[in-house]
Amino acid sequence: MVRPYDPVLDARDPGWRDEFCVPRWGELPDQGRGSAEAPGAAYPDIAYFAGNSLGLQPQATRAALDLELDRWEQWGVEGQLEGPRPWKDYHDGLKGPAGRLVGASPDEVVIMNSLTVNLHMLMATFYRPQGRRTKILMEHLVFPSDGYAIASQVEWHGLDPRDHVVRLRPRPGEDVLRIDDVIAAIHDLGDELQQVIFSGVNYLTGExxxxxxxxxxxxxxxxxxxxxxxxxxxxxxxxxxxxxxDWATWCSYKYLNSGPGAMAGAFIHERYASDRHRHRLAGWWGTDADIRFEMRETFDPPATADAWQVSNPSIFSMSPVETSLRIFDRIGMAALRQRSLRLTGYLRELFTEVIDGVGTDAMSIVTPADPARHGAQLSVRFATDIKRLAATLRDEDGVVTDTRNPDIIRFAPVPLYSSYLDCWRAADALARRLA
Ligand SMILES: Cc1ncc(COP(=O)(O)O)c(C=O)c1O
Structure with a gap:
């Protein structure tokens, strides 16, 4: 049994839900089909827990995007160099807020490409195996794209990933890595270790x-x-x-709510950006903006992360990133993190009540409980068929999650727009479905 929902929780800690487009009940494809009495129909909104996969659309996104479409319609190529916000320099406006988001100076960050592309671009600079120093240490439970990218980079240097990539597993019977084990592995590899590449927050476990x-x-x-x-x-x-x-990259379509496939961000520590001769895969957008349109033969990069750009960016893809970054800049990560801890803490308490009823064999939380070891996401292991359970939660209860084989469902209450009611609906639905 789950305790009753208390509306005071949302009244005193409402978040910023009004600024987002939250899908309504019945709007999702096939939702509620065949069940007029579906419990989810009692609520106007979907309880959306998949913001760690694709964040919801900010209300402000459409108007900002329309503005750029209008400029294109009315100005054509003149928009590149003229007007209040020439497209040539458009990405400059994102550097301040992106830097504040990740704790960097504006010159250390750039919005460019997509995530896996940036992994390759940054490894082209930073993976330079030499002599004994050739190995990469990474987590075993890595998102597959990273595994493919890293292996292909190692092969690109004529090395065998089986010998030069070390994938660290949690201890037997454990789900997440212990930091002490990661540190010990780094010291064990010593002067053979060229590079450590990890996820800040693991996609599967939420660690x-x-x-x-x-x-x-x-x-x-x-x-x-x-x-x-x-x-x-x-x-x-x-x-x-x-x-x-040294370097980092991130996508903007998850917690950053900038739309499917939105442009990614990259961080390069200032000690590298000022080294103009450092190897990078070059393109014209990486040359100094002041002389870029002089079409010189020589590559002349600025002493900033901008030097890693290759192509001129899609303004229609960058505008939603800017809209989102401005929301984060206005609210601040400190306030968001506090609300995130309150929401995730509440969800964990409710899930623990469900587990008390159904037993740890039926359901268990994989994500570490220590606040220093988790973000918004709780990854939950189920003994039942997760695809069927997630489909029922979505179609009958209006609770949207995502599944990761073989037995994990991920729930991410997002502090910008998720509510305590969303959390309660997820726990209540699980208690009913697992009973
Ligand atoms: C941890 C992680 N790395 C890499 C990717 C791949 O991202 P992209 O398709 O934007 O390159 C994802 C996508 O969800 C991810 O979660």
Missing amino acids: WMDMPAITSAAHEVGAVSGWDLAHAAGNVPLALHDWDV
Whole structure:
């Protein structure tokens, strides 16, 4: 049994739901089909827990995008260099808010490409195996795209990933990595370790890694520290510059609510950006903006992360990123993190009540309970068929989640728009469906 929902919780901690387009009951394809009495029909909105996969649309996105469409319609190519916000310099407006989001100076960040592309672009600079120093340490439970990208980079250098990529597993019987084990693995690899690449927050388990500790251990043995922040950016507070991270990249379509496939961000510590001769895969957008249109033969990069750009970016893809970053800038990660801890803490308490009823064999929480080790996401293991359970939650209860084989359903209450009622609906639905 789950305790009753208390409306006071949402009344005193409402978040910013009004600024987002929350899908309505019955709007999702096939929802409620065949069941007029579906419990989800009692609520106007969907209880949306998939913001760690695709964040909801901010209300402000459409007007900002329309503005750029209008400029294109009315000005054509003149929009590149003229008007209040020339497209040539458009990405400059995102550097301040993006830097504040990840704890970096504006010159250390750039919005460009997509996430896996940026992994490749940054590894082209930072994965330079030499002599004994060739190995990459990463988590075993990594998002597959990272695994493919890293293996292909190793092969690109003529090396065999089976010998040069070390994938760290949790201890037998455990779901998440212990930071001490990560540090020990770094020291064990010592001068063979070229680079450590981890996820800030793991996509599957929701585990938040101790980024400063791992970065400093990597540096102690002379290795580079690179991060995939897909599930960390906009979710947990970051201080990439102060933690001395070498490079990082993140997508903008999860917690950053910038739309499917939205442009990604990249961080390159200032000590590298000012090295104009550092190897990078170059393109014209990486040359100094002041001379870019002089069409010179020589590549002349600025002393900032902008030097890693290759192509001119899609303004229609960048406008939603800017809209989103301005929301984060206005509210601030500190306030969001506090609300995130309250919401996730509440969801964990309710799930624990469900587990008390159904038993830990039927349902258990995989994500660490320590607030320093998790963000918004709770990954929950079920003994039942997860695809069927998630489909029932969605179609009958109006609770949208996502599944990860073989037995995990992920629930991410997002502090910008999720409510305590959403959390209660998820727990209540699970209690009924697992009874
Ligand atoms: C942790 C992580 N890395 C990489 C990716 C791949 O992202 P993209 O398709 O934007 O390259 C994802 C996508 O969800 C992800 O969650």
